[in-house]
Amino acid sequence: MRSALLLLVLLVTSAPTLRAAPASVSSEYLDRFFAFYPTRATAAGRHDLDRSLEDLSPERRREWVSFNRRAAEGFRKLLADPAAPFEDRLDAELLLRQAELEILDHDTLRTPERNPLYWTGLLGDATIFLLVRDDLPLDDRLRKAAARAELVPRLVRQAREALAATAPSGVSSELCALAVRQARASAELYRASFPKAAEGRSEDIRKQVRESGRRAAAALDEMAAFLEGLATKATGSPRLGERYAERFRIVTGVTDPVDQVLAHAEADLTAKRVEAAAYGRSVWKEVFPGTEPPGEDRELLRRLFDRVAADRAKTTEEFIADYRTLLEKALDFVRSQKIMTLPEPTTIFLDRSPSFFLGQSVGGVYPAGPYAPEAKTLFYLPTPPDDASPKQKDAFFRDFNHHFNVMITPHEIVPGHYVQLKLAARHPRKVRAVFFDGVYVEGWGTFCERLLLDLGWGGPLDRLAHLKKQLENISRTVVDIRVHTRGMPREEVLRYVRDEAVQDEQFAGNMWVRAITSSPQLTFYHLGYRQVMGLYEDVRKAKGEAFDLRAFMDGMMEMGPVPVTHYRRRLMPE
DSSP, X not given: OOOHHHHHHHHHSOOOOOOSOHHHXXXXXXXXXXXXXXXXXXXXXXXXXXXXXXXXXXXXXXXXXXXXXXXXXXXXXXXXXXXXXXXXXXXXXXXXXXXXXXXXXXXXXXXXXXXXXXXXXHHHHTTHHHHHOOSSOHHHHHHHHHHXXXXXXXXXXXXXXXXHTSOGGGSBHHHHHHHXXXXXHXXXXXXXXXXXXXXXXXXXXXXXXXXXXXXHHHHHHHHHHHHHHHHHHOOBXXXXXXXXXXXXXXXXXXXXXXXXXXXXXXXXXXXXXXXXXXXXXXXXXXXXXXXXXXXXXXXXXXXXHHHHHHSOOSSHHHHHHHHHHHHHHXXXXXXXXXOOOOOSSOOEEEEESOGGGTTSOOOEEEOOOTTSTTSOEEEEEOOOOTTOOXXXXXXXXXXXXXXXXXXXXXXHTSSSHHHHHHHHHHSSOTHHHHSXXXXXXXXXXXXXXXXXXXXXXXXXXXXXXXXXXXXXXXXXXXXXXXXXXXXXXXXXXXXXXXHTSOOOHHHHHHHHHHHHHHTTGGGHHHHHHHHHHHHHHHHHHHHGGGOOHHHHHHHTTTTOSOOHHHHHHHHSOO
């Protein structure tokens, strides 16, 4: 493996076009990508750059754009070559998307100069994987995390310089406000949580972690203060506007016109609400014996969804225990029903965030990366802060109720994201685990929810929780497109999500934030579900009695997390 020094030199000098030999193309792009984004190398399980942090000076960003232009041209030539092997062409397709996205973000949209969340996101992720992963000895990880924390002030300075050089009309005050909260949360992590992670280690390590954390926290406090001042002057919009269609095409791989995608999603939401109401009426007497259902569909669904939320944990310990039980049940269910071949051994760790993170928003799935495929997948459950009021805790457990947990376990864990990303990490083509197709990934998870329910996982209230989630997923696509292309205001987003998708206030508010900060990721769930479920139904119909569920499910893992169109070509009979 090349040294970190050599990789950094390659990035800042005039580099030739990527070599033509297909076998070297993906590994060379990965080397260059990780040299530019060292924290993403750590996330992928690659540790030769752990002591580095992103260096995003204007010169390096310009060189990065130039490199990606040359790389994109090389990928296009490879894709146009009929003699190129299929596996190399598939890698080139994913790499071309990433190269085009880097060009769009750094050159066309000028994201580093206009979006403070670009910087606070990098700063927030800088040391997380070193602290939570266990694929290296703890002392080694702590030293590397401290070395990276020492570089935080330099990245903060580069962020301030980039944003300060932009006219106020090019920056959104709302994104500034969100970035202030991120910067302050990261500062608190370095000030409080960072030293706690080193408790019980040698005095030398504790001192290194404590002092580097203090300096990083001070720089992030300065960043927050700078962003507060910027927010008072900023007059720009967080919407992508005319650039939305280009970003949507690159990120999703969907080439249909955006207006057509929107029209389909709007029709799908109406149809899903009718489906949910029809199912609700069919189980009403079982759920509410001795009562008559409301005549209006939305009121009926609100009553049913309130009943779903009534079965919920009262404490964090009860909430975690529920998930642990569901994990074991899901593993047993998939094995006993012969639904698919699971990766062995099972390497998933499920708990709340580590004790030194309590009070911080550090949750989610941390999958094994392609450079450490046998590392544990860490599934840190979102939990309310220990100092939350009883009302706040109850509101949290209302949203993450027992029936939500039942239906989301197949999505997040088995046979959903844990399985697909563990197998992706083991795939010989590492590029597919690094630059995976997000529509396939979320489509697979959402498909797994419905599949297991159809096979007998859970009961009526769990299916109602799934239908509520489906309404949310479809409305996400509608909102994402309308916000960026039709100027949909926040108040209209809240009304639409509450009234048309029958969601709670908190979900409606979260959707607005996600639409303006992570577009078009919100569209992945519904678009992916349509693709994966559509393929499943078509294969079942085409094969009839010869259809084998395990063969289909295992087959959907063979190429890794790539666009569903490739699985359609492989799995549909001639």
